[in-house]
Amino acid sequence: MMQDLFNQSPQWMEIDDGLLLWQPGYIPAKEADVIFETLFNTLNWQQLPVWMFGKQVNQPRLMDWYGDEPYCYTGLELSAKPIPSSLAELKMRCENVSGFRFNSVLANLYRTGEDYMGWHKDNEAELGEQPVVASLSLGATRKFSFKHDITGKKIDFSLSHGDLLVMAGKTQQYWKHALPKTKRVHSPRINLTFRNIKGKVD
Ligand SMILES: O=C(O)CCC(=O)C(=O)O
Numbered sequence: 128m129m130q131d132l133f134n135q136s137p138q139w140m141e142i143d144d145g146l147l148l149w150q151p152g153y154i155p156a157k158e159a160d161v162i163f164e165t166l167f168n169t170l171n172w173q174q175l176p177v178w179m180f181g182k183q184v185n186q187p188r189l190m191d192w193y194g195d196e197p198y199c200y201t202g203l204e205l206s207a208k209p210i211p212s213s214l215a216e217l218k219m220r221c222e223n224v225s226g227f228r229f230n231s232v233l234a235n236l237y238r239t240g241e242d243y244m245g246w247h248k249d250n251e252a253e254l255g256e257q258p259v260v261a262s263l264s265l266g267a268t269r270k271f272s273f274k275h276d277i278t279g280k281k282i283d284f285s286l287s288h289g290d291l292l293v294m295a296g297k298t299q300q301y302w303k304h305a306l307p308k309t310k311r312v313h314s315p316r317i318n319l320t321f322r323n324i325k326g327k328v329d
């Protein structure tokens with residue numbers, strides 16, 4: 128928040144083969160409370176099935192999606208649909224602080240610590256060469272982990288209400304990330320990931 132006030136450029140953090148921007152408390156708590164309530168009550172949360180090891184299973188979380196372009200994510204074909212105003216404003220703020228443009232948002236709702244996201248990369252072809260993903264966290268604090276493909280190095284973040292974490296550079300090429308299960312969390316968390324889907328180039 129201080130960086131906004133003084134209009135300084137944000138502090139990007141270099142990691143081995145990657146680039147992160149972490150802004151804890153980027154959305155002030157009171158405002159984040161209102162955003163959480165609005166999104167919790169108004170988004171079209173669905174538990175979607177995905178194919179895993181030849182079997183159809185329900186994702187261990189709920190999700191919703193909006194974007195200017197279709198997106199093929201974990202085998203799901205998400206069709207284009209306009210970004211609602213509640214998310215468009217947040218998208219603009221993520222663009223302003225990161226200096227990157229986004230045209231879509233994938234929203235995840237983790238109902239309790241039992242909901243999670245396994246190790247993966249956000250590296251679908253539609254995201255281009257060096258995908259930039261801005262992740263905004265609301266609600267319960269959860270651990271978010273990175274693991275380097277070659278060295279096995281791990282970096283853990285504790286993502287709390289209002290925190291922004293932008294992944295850029297080669298992060299999606301060399302690092303997997305995950306939101307592990309935990310028995311310690313009993314309240315919901317919403318995560319918004321803003322992405323830039325490249326349209327079909329004919
Ligand atoms: O919930 C999170 O913090 C991460 C979500 C994520 O990695 C994704 O949507 O691809």
Ligand SMILES: [Mn+2]
Binds near residue numbers: 248
């Ligand atoms: Mn991801």
